[in-house]
Amino acid sequence: DAKTTQPPSMDCAEGRAANLPCNHSTISGNEYVYWYRQIHSQGPQYIIHGLKNNETNEMASLIITEDRKSSTLILPHATLRDTAVYYCIVRAFSGAGSYQLTFGKGTKLSVIP
Amino acid sequence: DTGVSQDPRHKITKRGQNVTFRCDPISEHNRLYWYRQTLGQGPEFLTYFQNEAQLEKSRLLSDRFSAERPKGSFSTLEIQRTEQGDSAMYLCASSFTSGVSYEQYFGPGTRLTVT
Numbered sequence: 095d096a097k098t099t100q101p102p103s104m105d106c107a108e109g110r111a112a113n114l115p116c117n118h119s120t121i122s123g124n125e126y127v128y129w130y131r132q133i134h135s136q137g138p139q140y141i142i143h144g145l146k147n148n149e150t151n152e153m154a155s156l157i158i159t160e161d162r163k164s165s166t167l168i169l170p171h172a173t174l175r176d177t178a179v180y181y182c183i184v185r186a187f188s189g190a191g192s193y194q195l196t197f198g199k200g201t202k203l204s205v206i207p
Numbered sequence: 208d209t210g211v212s213q214d215p216r217h218k219i220t221k222r223g224q225n226v227t228f229r230c231d232p233i234s235e236h237n238r239l240y241w242y243r244q245t246l247g248q249g250p251e252f253l254t255y256f257q258n259e260a261q262l263e264k265s266r267l268l269s270d271r272f273s274a275e276r277p278k279g280s281f282s283t284l285e286i287q288r289t290e291q292g293d294s295a296m297y298l299c300a301s302s303f304t305s306g307v308s309y310e311q312y313f314g315p316g317t318r319l320t321v322t
Contacts, residue, residue, distance in 0.1 A: 137211070137298050
């Protein structure tokens with residue numbers, strides 16, 4: 095799987111949009127971008143994934159650049175409950191290694207009241 | 208609650224003892240995964256099952272570790288002769304294989320402390 099680069103930490107004011115960047119410059123054509131988050135002392139939680147088009151669900155939006163070398167996870171109205179470590183993961187949808195998620199250290203997002 | 212469950216949530220053991228953890232996946236999920244997470248790090252893949260077959264093991268899974276999924280439902284992870292380096296959170300996840308992408312749903316984890 096391609097490696098990802100994320101800032102180690104970010105702050106966001108409560109009620110504002112949180113924009114979490116991820117660089118995946120070596121991504122291959124068959125690899126998806128996944129985002130998970132992990133609230134303290136809990137298991138990771140799936141947020142969203144995409145291949146090349148922008149995606150939106152009830153939790154967040156995922157913006158992938160046209161060259162697919164980077165992406166941004168957007169939490170439109172951050173709340174204190176969104177304080178967590180956010181992981182950007184690139185994974186092939188088939189073939190060797192496609193079954194596992196390779197986590198980096200993620201971005202620690204702190205939502206400030 | 209129909210999510211992934213793990214038991215126990217916390218385990219303290221003395222070095223050299225054996226421990227066993229249990230994971231109950233979401234009922235219709237055919238894939239089950241084990242990960243390990245140490246403090247300040249992201250989870251690391253250990254092994255996964257498709258139904259009852261263990262299809263892949265990470266090199267992190269030393270010969271002191273064994274995992275089973277005897278009937279393709281729940282799974283157990285056993286660590287023999289525990290060492291202090293085994294202290295970590297052990298996470299289980301499950302997924303349903305359908306189409307080209309599938310999300311993994313994680314349990315709350317079992318925190319192991321080896322003294």
